[in-house]
Amino acid sequence: MNMIEGMLIIVGLAFVISMLVAAIIWLLSLFIANDNNQNEEQEHSSLYDRIKSELKQFESFQKLYRTYWDGKNAPTNELIAFFHEQ
Amino acid sequence: MNNSTFAQLFQGIYTLLTSDPLIAFTRIGLILLGMLLIYLGRKGVLEALLMIPMGLGMATINAATMIMPDGQQGNLFVDAMLTDTDQLLGMLQIDFLQPIYTFTFSNGLIACLVFMGIGCLLDIGYILRSPFVSMFLAFCAEAGTFLTVPIALLFGLTLKEAASIAMVGGADGPMVLFTSLSLAKDLFVPITVVAYLYLGLTYGGYPYLIKLMVPKRLRGKAIIRDAKTTTKVIKSSTKLWFAVILCVILCLLFPVAAPLFFSLFMGIVIRESGLTKIREFIEGPLLYGSTFFLGLLLGILCEAHLLLNPKVLKLLVLGIISLFLSGVGGIVGGYIMYFIKRGNFNPAIGIAGVSCVPSTAKVVQKEVAKVNPNAMVLPEALGANISGVITTAIITGLYITLIPLLS
Numbered sequence: 001m002n003m004i005e006g007m008l009i010i011v012g013l014a015f016v017i018s019m020l021v022a023a024i025i026w027l028l029s030l031f032i033a034n035d036n037n038q039n040e041e042q043e044h045s046s047l048y049d050r051i052k053s054e055l056k057q058f059e060s061f062q063k064l065y066r067t068y069w070d071g072k073n074a075p076t077n078e079l080i081a082f083f084h085e086q
Numbered sequence: 087m088n089n090s091t092f093a094q095l096f097q098g099i100y101t102l103l104t105s106d107p108l109i110a111f112t113r114i115g116l117i118l119l120g121m122l123l124i125y126l127g128r129k130g131v132l133e134a135l136l137m138i139p140m141g142l143g144m145a146t147i148n149a150a151t152m153i154m155p156d157g158q159q160g161n162l163f164v165d166a167m168l169t170d171t172d173q174l175l176g177m178l179q180i181d182f183l184q185p186i187y188t189f190t191f192s193n194g195l196i197a198c199l200v201f202m203g204i205g206c207l208l209d210i211g212y213i214l215r216s217p218f219v220s221m222f223l224a225f226c227a228e229a230g231t232f233l234t235v236p237i238a239l240l241f242g243l244t245l246k247e248a249a250s251i252a253m254v255g256g257a258d259g260p261m262v263l264f265t266s267l268s269l270a271k272d273l274f275v276p277i278t279v280v281a282y283l284y285l286g287l288t289y290g291g292y293p294y295l296i297k298l299m300v301p302k303r304l305r306g307k308a309i310i311r312d313a314k315t316t317t318k319v320i321k322s323s324t325k326l327w328f329a330v331i332l333c334v335i336l337c338l339l340f341p342v343a344a345p346l347f348f349s350l351f352m353g354i355v356i357r358e359s360g361l362t363k364i365r366e367f368i369e370g371p372l373l374y375g376s377t378f379f380l381g382l383l384l385g386i387l388c389e390a391h392l393l394l395n396p397k398v399l400k401l402l403v404l405g406i407i408s409l410f411l412s413g414v415g416g417i418v419g420g421y422i423m424y425f426i427k428r429g430n431f432n433p434a435i436g437i438a439g440v441s442c443v444p445s446t447a448k449v450v451q452k453e454v455a456k457v458n459p460n461a462m463v464l465p466e467a468l469g470a471n472i473s474g475v476i477t478t479a480i481i482t483g484l485y486i487t488l489i490p491l492l493s
Contacts, residue, residue, distance in 0.1 A: 003245060006492040010484050011232050017339065017480050018225045018473075021332065025217035028328045 097152035101159050105151075112390040113148040120145030120385065131290055133445075135374070136282060136381040143385020151389075163386050166192075166275055183386055191383050194267055196376050197260030198349040203373025204443055204475070205353015206365055210328060211320040212469035213476075219423060219466070220439075224473035226422070227439025229415025230255025230408035231481055237407060241400045245493045246270050249485045251401050254281045255408035256478035257442040259380075264346055268486045275387045276398045280405040282384050285442055292413055292437055292446060296453045299417045300434045304424070306458030307432045309466065326358040332476075340483025347479055412440050416470075431466075438467035441474025 093100040102110050123141030127134040147163055154160040164183045168174045177184050190196040213220040231252050238248030250266040250273065262281040266274035296305065333351035337344040356365050420436025434454055438447045447467035454461045 003239070003492055006488065007232070007235060010481075010488055013484055014228065014232075014477070014481050015225055017484075018221045018477050019218070021336075021476060021480070022217040022221035024332060024335065025214055025221075025328060028324060028331070029214050029217065 093153070098149050101151045101153065105159065109390050109394065112394055113151065116148045116388055116390055116393070117145045120148070120388070133285070135377050136285075136384075139378055139381035140282070140385035140388075143382045144388040145385075147386045147389045159391070161389070164383070166387055166392060183383065186379055187383055187386075190376075190379065192267070194260075194264050194345065196380050196383075197263045198345050199372055199376040200380060201260045201346055201349040202353040203369055203376065205350040205355075206357045206369040206373070208350075208354055208357070208443065208472050208475070209468070210325050210354055210472060212465055213473050214320050214325065214328065215465070216469060217473075220469035220473040221477065223416060223419045223423065223436050223439040223470040224441065224477040225439075226419025226436060227412050227416030227441075227470070227474055228256060228477055228481060229418075230410065230412030231478070233411050233415075234404055234408040238400075238404050241404060243397065243400065243404075244270075246489055247273055247397070249489045250274070250277050251280070251404045252408055253478075253482065253485065254284060254405040255412040255440075256474075256481060257285055257409060257412065257440045257446070258475060258478045259285055260346065261478050261482045264343070265482050265485055269489060273395070273397060273401070275392055276395055276401050277405075279384055279388055279393070280398075280401045282381075284405050284409050291409075292440075292449050293453050295410070295413045296417070296434050296437060296450070299414070300420075302457055304432065305434050305454060306461055307429075307454075308458060308461035309432060309463060310430055322358045322360070326355055329354040329358065336476075336479065336483070340480070340487060343479060343483035343486055346482065350475065350479065409440070413437050416440050432461070432463050435463050435466050435470060439470040439474045439477075441471060441478050443471050443475060444468065446474075447471040 093104075102113060105113075120141040120143070123132065123137045123144065125141075126132040127137030127141060147161060150161050150163070151159050152161060162181055164181050164187045165177050166187065168177055174184075174188065178188065190199075232255075234252035234255055235245070235248045238251055239245065241248075243251065246269040250262070250270040253262045253265045254277075256262070259278075259282050263274070263278050266277040270277065329351045333347055333355075336347045340347070353368060356368060416436040416439040417433060418436065419439060420431070420433035423436070424431045424433045432454060434450050438450045440446045447464060447470070450467045451462075451464045454463050
């Protein structure tokens with residue numbers, strides 16, 4: 001391999017690696033939040049945020065569910081009261 | 087009072103009068119140049135942080151030449167050319183800047199510390215917004231780094247020396263220092279001095295290049311951004327993981343340049359991980375302290391005997407060619423982007439791909455604002471600027487790894 005070929009390979013590699021880095025950055029940018037519009041325009045938020053939002057909704061549902069059945073102020077009925085007395 | 091008493095008492099003057107006329111005139115010239123650097127640094131024409139300690143160091147070292155016990159001319163600051171371990175150990179106890187030179191400068195530590203500080207100052211969110219545009223502009227702004235190599239070969243330099251001086255086009259001081267230390271150890275002092283001198287000049291020279299290559303109509307062009315881009319909020323955790331992944335990949339690709347990559351990305355990771363106290367330490371005392379000692383040592387190394395290498399004049403010419411070509415390449419990249427984006431891009435932004443963070447980005451915004459005060463191109467310019475650091479690091483890795491195989 002002579003010097004000219006070597007230099008051309010270096011230039012080519014530099015370009016390829018630069019674009020590879022750009023591609024990695026772009027891939028990461030898929031996980032970037034679009035916080036300002038998250039509630040209004042769900043379709044504009046990232047994949048990560050959509051999954052996270054679903055998980056948060058599920059967690060809050062679980063919390064409400066537990067509060068309903070186990071909380072001191074939870075509404076009750078005779079059958080449940082009977083169950084707790086046992 | 088006879089001659090020997092005069093020589094003993096006033097060794098600086100004696101060495102000036104008795105040495106070779108070329109050395110004597112160079113010493114006087116460097117003393118005056120040192121003073122000029124202080125003046126230009128104080129006026130804000132050149133980077134004051136670097137130029138003021140460098141200027142005083144340059145002026146002082148050329149005044150403070152004395153006769154050493156072995157009869158040779160020398161000084162009590164530093165001996166850059168020591169290779170023998172015993173001599174070095176002796177000199178560490180005599181020359182007051184020798185410990186800093188040996189333990190921080192000649193092994194590249196100071197370059198890494200500066201890089202860590204730069205990492206702490208970098209907001210990589212700018213490249214996350216438009217990575218392909220930023221990296222493309224940065225690649226184009228490396229034109230000098232590539233094109234200067236064949237020119238330097240025509241000037242009679244070896245391939246390793248040519249690659250080292252060509253790195254000036256990357257406009258990244260620590261990278262030049264690192265490359266020349268690895269590839270051309272004999273020339274690393276003049277190459278590094280030339281690089282830092284010219285990096286100070288980019289602030290003054292690039293505005294003229296922008297004016298020359300970009301007509302006023304295009305220079306004042308404001309970029310119309312879509313709402314999605316402007317409202318995009320990038321989380322700290324995204325930036326942190328981006329830095330971690332990129333650092334690991336680049337170190338896997340180029341272990342030779344791993345210290346530089348590690349230092350840069352360590353700065354970014356500390357910035358994004360919320361370690362406020364460490365961040366304040368790195369971007370404050372550590373960065374300023376390293377820059378100060380870097381400038382001081384560069385000035386001290388500008389000693390007439392050391393710089394009177396026949397290759398120095400060539401290095402001076404090649405350094406400016408490299409920076410000029412990189413600037414031209416950057417603007418050409420800006421024009422390519424202008425056509426790709428069908429006119430919704432300011433070609434002047436391209437020059438910000440020359441990775442002199444953040445000087446070139448500031449230069450672009452300043453020149454654009456002169457024509458159109460409402461045009462804000464700083465986010466795009468900073469994206470290209472930060473990408474420039476990454477591209478220069480990639481090329482440093484390629485040069486250090488591949489150039490020895492070609493020589």
